[in-house]
Amino acid sequence: xxxxEVIFLGTSSATPTRSRGLPSIVIRRNGxxxxxxxxxxxxxxxxxxxxxxxxxxxxxxxxxxGDHVTGLLGLLQTMSLAQxxxxxxxxxxxxxxxxxxxxxxxxxxxxxxxxRFNPSRAGTVYRGRDYRIRAARAVHSVExxxxxxxxxxxxxxxxxxxxxxxxxxxxxxxxxLQHGRKVTLNGRTVNPREVTxxxxxxxxxxxxxxxxxxxxxxxxxxxxxxxxxxSTFSSKDEEKALERKHSTAREAALLAKEARVRQLVLTHFxxxxxxxxxxxxxxxxxxxxxxxxRDGLKLEVPYQTS
Amino acid sequence: xxxxEVIFLGTSSATPTRSRGLPSIVIRRNGxxxxxxxxxxxxxxxxxxxxxxxxxxxxxxxxxxGDHVTGLLGLLQTMSLAQxxxxxxxxxxxxxxxxxxxxxxxxxxxxxxxxRFNPSRAGTVYRGRDYRIRAARAVHSVExxxxxxxxxxxxxxxxxxxxxxxxxxxxxxxxxLQHGRKVTLNGRTVNPREVTxxxxxxxxxxxxxxxxxxxxxxxxxxxxxxxxxxSTFSSKDEEKALERKHSTAREAALLAKEARVRQLVLTHFxxxxxxxxxxxxxxxxxxxxxxxxRDGLKLEVPYQTS
Numbered sequence: 215x216x217x218x219e220v221i222f223l224g225t226s227s228a229t230p231t232r233s234r235g236l237p238s239i240v241i242r243r244n245g246x247x248x249x250x251x252x253x254x255x256x257x258x259x260x261x262x263x264x265x266x267x268x269x270x271x272x273x274x275x276x277x278x279x280g281d282h283v284t285g286l287l288g289l290l291q292t293m294s295l296a297q298x299x300x301x302x303x304x305x306x307x308x309x310x311x312x313x314x315x316x317x318x319x320x321x322x323x324x325x326x327x328x329x330r331f332n333p334s335r336a337g338t339v340y341r342g343r344d345y346r347i348r349a350a351r352a353v354h355s356v357e358x359x360x361x362x363x364x365x366x367x368x369x370x371x372x373x374x375x376x377x378x379x380x381x382x383x384x385x386x387x388x389x390x391l392q393h394g395r396k397v398t399l400n401g402r403t404v405n406p407r408e409v410t411x412x413x414x415x416x417x418x419x420x421x422x423x424x425x426x427x428x429x430x431x432x433x434x435x436x437x438x439x440x441x442x443x444x445s446t447f448s449s450k451d452e453e454k455a456l457e458r459k460h461s462t463a464r465e466a467a468l469l470a471k472e473a474r475v476r477q478l479v480l481t482h483f484x485x486x487x488x489x490x491x492x493x494x495x496x497x498x499x500x501x502x503x504x505x506x507x508r509d510g511l512k513l514e515v516p517y518q519t520s
Numbered sequence: 521x522x523x524x525e526v527i528f529l530g531t532s533s534a535t536p537t538r539s540r541g542l543p544s545i546v547i548r549r550n551g552x553x554x555x556x557x558x559x560x561x562x563x564x565x566x567x568x569x570x571x572x573x574x575x576x577x578x579x580x581x582x583x584x585x586g587d588h589v590t591g592l593l594g595l596l597q598t599m600s601l602a603q604x605x606x607x608x609x610x611x612x613x614x615x616x617x618x619x620x621x622x623x624x625x626x627x628x629x630x631x632x633x634x635x636r637f638n639p640s641r642a643g644t645v646y647r648g649r650d651y652r653i654r655a656a657r658a659v660h661s662v663e664x665x666x667x668x669x670x671x672x673x674x675x676x677x678x679x680x681x682x683x684x685x686x687x688x689x690x691x692x693x694x695x696x697l698q699h700g701r702k703v704t705l706n707g708r709t710v711n712p713r714e715v716t717x718x719x720x721x722x723x724x725x726x727x728x729x730x731x732x733x734x735x736x737x738x739x740x741x742x743x744x745x746x747x748x749x750x751s752t753f754s755s756k757d758e759e760k761a762l763e764r765k766h767s768t769a770r771e772a773a774l775l776a777k778e779a780r781v782r783q784l785v786l787t788h789f790x791x792x793x794x795x796x797x798x799x800x801x802x803x804x805x806x807x808x809x810x811x812x813x814r815d816g817l818k819l820e821v822p823y824q825t826s
Contacts, residue, residue: 229598230564236594254594255561258536280597280627287590288542288560292535313626320619321586322662356628 216344216365218243218417218515220440220479223259225507227424227446227460227482228281235259235509236281237482239442241363241419246270246342249289250361250421250442256285257292263510272340274347275306276423277358283310287317294326301328305340305347307357308333334359344368345416350434352425354459360423360431362438365416369394369406376409417515420475424482427461427469438475440515442507445480448493454484463493467500476518481507522650522671524549524723524821526746526785529565531813533730533752533766533788534587541565541815542587543788545748547669547725552576552648555595556667556727556748562591563598569816578646580653581612582729583664589616593623600632607634611646611653613663614639640665650674651722656740658731660765666729666737668744671722675700675712682715723821726781730788733767733775744781746821748813751786754799760790769799773806782824787813 219242224235236253240260247269249256271293275283286304293302304310311331317323332339336359340347345365352358372392374384382388382404387397391406394413398404420438424446425431435441446460455462461469463480470478478501483490490506497504505513525548530541542559546566553575555562581589592610599608610616617637623629638645642665646653651671658664678698680690688694688710693703697712700719704710726744730752731737741747752766761768767775769786776784784807789796796812803810 229601230567230594232567235564254591255564258541258561261536261538278627280593280623280629283627284590284593285560287586288536291586295535309626313623316622317586317619320615321584321589323586 215517216244218365218419220419220442220513220515221263221265222479222481222507222509222511223256223263224253225481225483225509225511227484229485230255231485233509234483234485236285238285239421239481240265243345243363247272248347248363249273251276251282251423252285252289253281254284254288257289259509260289263512270300272303272305272347274339274349274361275304275310275334276352276360276421277354277356278307278309278313279356279424282423283313286314287321287323290314290325290329291323294324298327301330303330303332303340305332305334305349305361307359348434350431352423352431353428354424354426358423358425360421360425360434362418362420362434364418367416368414370411370413372410380404380408382409415518417517419515422461422466424460426456426459427465432469432473435469435473435475438473439518440477440479440513441470441473441475442479442481443469444482445493445497445506446482446484448487449496451484451486463490463497464500467497467504470504471501476503478504479507479513480504521823522550524671524725526725526748526819526821527569527571528785528787528813528815528817529562529569530559531787531789531815531817533790535791536561537791539815540789540791542591544591545727545787546571549651549669553578554653554669555579557582557588557729558591558595559587560590560594563595565815566595569818576606578609578611578653580645580655580667581610581616581640582658582666582727583660583662584613584615584619585662585730588730589619592620593627593629596620596631596635597629600630604633607636609636609638609646611638611640611655611667613665654740656737658729658737659734660730660732664729664731666727666731666740668724668726668740670724673719673722676717676719678716686710686714688715721824723823725821728767728772730766732762732765733771738775738779741775741779741781744779745824746783746785746819747776747779747781748785748787749775750788751799751803751812752788752790754793755802757790757792769796769803770806773803773810776810777807782809784810785813785819786810 223238226234238256239250241248420435443466445463447455529544532540544562545556547554749772751769753761
């Protein structure tokens, strides 16, 4: 079992408030560290939630607005002061690379590690041993992307007693069957499904970044185990959501329902709402399995058991 | 009486800690707002200390190291989202202007107000009605400046009874005397010192930024009412202070003593010290009127009464 945890570092939009920092989310999986957006203050929030920096790290930026990006400078500098040597991968719209270069030169930031830069584009933007991260175009005022971490399907549980009953000797042939391949023994072909349970689906965690809802995002986030979606506004400020290319909490819920996600998390709240209870109610009336993010919230993403 | 207050937003160096943010100090005087350095998180700290943004604002940057500068982006953006229209003055080494320009373009930051940019240089870098701000070269690994806010001398208290005794009629002639100018009445010249107390000195608040101590900074900070000085290291890490071009707390105290300042405030503590009590003791053994800054500390700077 691989632990998959989502941690909210900052849950405000545009400006921080007393209780909410600028956008940043961390996904931890198997000692790997994925950061989704990196608003000002993200590095300090990392300390607060007790997360280290010195592991495999992939930083994914949804779009080039200051409040989603500027924390990157301090984070990279602190990694260097901690003498990090492992490469960091950054996935972001391509101009970010130019900004980092100019900034490093003018602000005298010298890194102790390599940065691998993958420009964002629709499709797979990062690939791990047993998962991949895909991007889709979002609908915002500037070039913007949504991201999806997708675990590969795992082979079903192998039942040794069934293999024994079929007369298959322990060893190489069992391993083939466990990896989902057929085996031929004494002229008879054994299908892996005869000795294993059906494959177990991987988990899917989605993050919209700043966006209007859209049909293609609904497809992109289809059947997510956890979907974190732009919920900047309440329905009573719907025209602001339209104008500024954000979503209301209710729109996030409508998309979650149509995409048949398991759980929806609202985030990126406008600083105008001191209390997001109203936004949460608006979303829950459409999609009950909704929660509102807050800074420091940690959510475990369980495997689907059904 | 003009209130002069110094507020510490961030008191760490290089990396933030749980309790200390990156360097930034605010001086408030008569509705004017001066910010000295602007490390990541400064805008959020401003909320915490209850300081508004929409007033005359001068931001002074000591040098172009990321930890002293990156908070500027979020601060300027938040000012714009609050629809600020008053000009902001930035005093900083000249390359900062290029960085802000590139950043505003790539990160789509549009400002609602003018930025007046004064490149740092030794001498007066900003002038108000009754004060000025001067800069001096500091001794650091990159081009760096120390700053000094200096109130002009105020005229001494005027004594109406003395003017009356000399037969000077109330009105225009009193005003001349109050402003320190001579008056001639019936062929006799009255010197303002005959009817007023001696001029009262203005206050002086100094900030070193990152620096080694030096003879010229000792002169620059001579007789400061409040001096905030680089105290990155304890004496036991003196070689690190030398190598990285910072000061120890003890060196800050030696300079304060020689410069005959009234009060010394230590700041910019290395994250290696969980507790700065040792640094404070080292400084006090040389210069007793020393305190250690902490995030959120507010200090009122009184007029000299002697």
